[in-house]
Amino acid sequence: MEQKFPLPPFTRETALQKVQxxxxxxxxxxxxxxxxxxxxxxxxxxxxxxxxxREEVVAFLTGKWQRELDYKLKKELWSFTDNHIAVCFEYEWHDHTGNWYRSYGNELWEFNADGLMQRRLAAINDVPIKSSERKFRDPEEIILAC
Structure with missing residues (x-):
């Protein structure tokens, strides 16, 4: 049997672990x-x-990360109940022409008893940004930028 820990019902600590x-x-x-x-x-x-x-998830994510280059994401726990978690997030990426974006969103997650996510609802908005406005830089980029 497939399980992904932590399992519901979630506590604040286990919800934070699931988000991370x-x-x-x-x-x-x-x-x-x-x-x-x-x-x-x-x-x-x-x-x-x-x-x-899952097969459609793999196809969706493959296409996503072919379009959204140098993708970097940060998620934050918003709320939780027994087997539900709500998160807000932002991520940065650029397209093939070098235009940068910051995407903001909210997700609602529902888990089965084995800790696998059975439902994910996401609302996301993209905002064009300048490269100089990026928040999520890799450490080697910060050194080079100084």
Missing amino acids: LAEDAWNSKDPQKVSMVYTKDTVWRNRDQFING
């Missing part, structure tokens, strides 16, 4: 790895897209 694990997984930019925290029949609404099942 999600942030780390998405920042890996590995669609296969990320897909494994979702149920096989997971249901998503991501902006205006509806995604069903």
Whole structure:
């Protein structure tokens, strides 16, 4: 049986752990790895897209990270209950022409008893930014920028 700890019902501590694990997984930019925290029949609404099942998650994330280059994400726990977690997040990325964006959003997560996410609802807005306005720089970029 597949399980992803921590399991519901969530406490503040375990909800924070779940959010950090999600942030780390998405920042890996590995669609296969990320897909494994979702149920096989997971249901998503991501902006205006509806995604069903792990295979569609992998295809969606593969395309996302081919378009959204140098992607860096930060998630924050907003609230939680027994098997639900709400997060707000922001991430930065650039397109193939070098235009930078900061994307802001909120997600609602629902987990099954085994700690796998069975439903994810995401609302996201993109804001164009200048490279100099980036918040999420890699340490080597900060050194080079000085």
